Amino acid sequence: MSYDLGSVRRPEKLMLTALRGLWSPKIIDDVKRLIYKQLGEKNFVITPNGRSALYSILSSIDLDPKKNTFLVPSYTCVVVVNSIKAAGFEVIYYDVALDDPVSQVEHIEKCVDDTVCGIIVQYVFGFRFNIVKKIKEKFPKIFIVEDCCHEFGSRYFSEDKVIGTAADASFFSFDHTKYITALGGGLLVIPESSRLKTDVIMRTYFPRRSHFSELKIVFQYYTFYHLKLKRKESLTARLIFAFMVRVFGFKPTMQSYELSGEFRERDQYNLGLPRLSILCDQLKQIDSIRSYRRESVRRWVAEYGSEIEYGSDDTLRILVRKNKILEKHKRYQGEWFSSPLHPISYKHIGNFGYKTGSCLNAESLCGNYVNLPTGYIHA
Numbered sequence: 001m002s003y004d005l006g007s008v009r010r011p012e013k014l015m016l017t018a019l020r021g022l023w024s025p026k027i028i029d030d031v032k033r034l035i036y037k038q039l040g041e042k043n044f045v046i047t048p049n050g051r052s053a054l055y056s057i058l059s060s061i062d063l064d065p066k067k068n069t070f071l072v073p074s075y076t077c078v079v080v081v082n083s084i085k086a087a088g089f090e091v092i093y094y095d096v097a098l099d100d101p102v103s104q105v106e107h108i109e110k111c112v113d114d115t116v117c118g119i120i121v122q123y124v125f126g127f128r129f130n131i132v133k134k135i136k137e138k139f140p141k142i143f144i145v146e147d148c149c150h151e152f153g154s155r156y157f158s159e160d161k162v163i164g165t166a167a168d169a170s171f172f173s174f175d176h177t178k179y180i181t182a183l184g185g186g187l188l189v190i191p192e193s194s195r196l197k198t199d200v201i202m203r204t205y206f207p208r209r210s211h212f213s214e215l216k217i218v219f220q221y222y223t224f225y226h227l228k229l230k231r232k233e234s235l236t237a238r239l240i241f242a243f244m245v246r247v248f249g250f251k252p253t254m255q256s257y258e259l260s261g262e263f264r265e266r267d268q269y270n271l272g273l274p275r276l277s278i279l280c281d282q283l284k285q286i287d288s289i290r291s292y293r294r295e296s297v298r299r300w301v302a303e304y305g306s307e308i309e310y311g312s313d314d315t316l317r318i319l320v321r322k323n324k325i326l327e328k329h330k331r332y333q334g335e336w337f338s339s340p341l342h343p344i345s346y347k348h349i350g351n352f353g354y355k356t357g358s359c360l361n362a363e364s365l366c367g368n369y370v371n372l373p374t375g376y377i378h379a
């Protein structure tokens with residue numbers, strides 16, 4: 001069975017790394033330097049998570065007041081939609097192509113009308129075609145944001161340009177399931193080539209937690225790792241987990257208000273020194289994280305061969321046909337994305353303005369494929 005707890009190779013060292021951060025106030029400069037080294041962009045802000053980065057971008061821009069709609073890929077995470085709506089925009093979903101679950105120009109074109117002021121382009125499951133240039137040519141006035149939450153530091157296919165540097169703004173995630181992690185966290189980037197005035201956006205809205213709360217998050221993650229991986233969901237593990245939720249207030253990344261369509265500014269906290277220290281450690285290890293992911297992909301390909309139709313070299317996850325994996329394993333953990341608006345079920349998806357049957361390719365992908373993790377921990 002596969003669990004992907006992201007890129008943390010030695011979870012037992014997490015607490016030490018976090019504690020070290022308390023004595024290293026300069027760690028923020030190191031993190032900034034290492035991010036710059038990966039992206040080659042200097043205008044960025046570290047945010048509480050990917051969704052708050054998107055929210056910060058959209059709350060700061062001045063767009064044509066007569067236009068109020070963002071186009072969003074129909075194969076994404078619900079928190080993206082919540083942030084767009086919280087910033088005051090409407091959402092229209094565009095379909096993805098079956099042979100490439102990344103945003104597609106032809107599907108986007110079909111959806112652009114007089115109300116559209118912005119487009120979200122995303123890179124998932126290792127698909128990294130740069131379609132920003134084509135969209136810019138066709139719709140030069142439309143504001144383009146790149147959702148790079150499944151990527152960090154990799155390049156567009158057949159281009160020597162780093163992902164997240166082609167559009168007006170981009171955002172990344174450092175959640176524990178992502179390419180590199182700060183146990184929650186995100187990044188807002190305004191590329192050098194953007195039309196945006198960076199001084200409007202380059203501020204951070206959110207407060208920090210106390211050091212104690214930061215350390216608590218690290219401790220919770222560590223315990224979570226042990227329960228999930230070492231005990232494989234035994235009854236004891238579940239009881240300890242339930243205890244943690246009650247006593248320590250353990251919070252999963254997706255909370256109930258997010259599942260019902262809200263983005264709450266007051267629940268977002270910037271990273272403090274302990275988690276910045278973890279992020280710094282991850283950034284330093286990024287080459288080995290990348291080669292581990294590459295090796296993982298090779299292993300999955302050896303196991304599933306041609307059943308793997310989506311995925312590339314050092315991707316976060318790869319997609320494999322569901323029936324094939326279910327033939328091998330009775331059940332599979334970590335299905336992602338399970339609906340066009342993960343993790344919202346088809347029963348509730350209408351509440352988010354998505355009409356079932358409107359984006360058939362995305363629905364087919366969700367129905368027929370599951371993903372295999374390429375992070376450090378899978379057994």
Ligand SMILES: Cc1ncc(COP(=O)(O)O)c(C=O)c1O
Binds near residue numbers: 124150173174175253
């Ligand atoms: C494609 C995509 N965009 C955005 C996000 C949101 O990232 P975060 O959890 O850091 O807010 C996710 C999270 O899973 C995602 O998969």
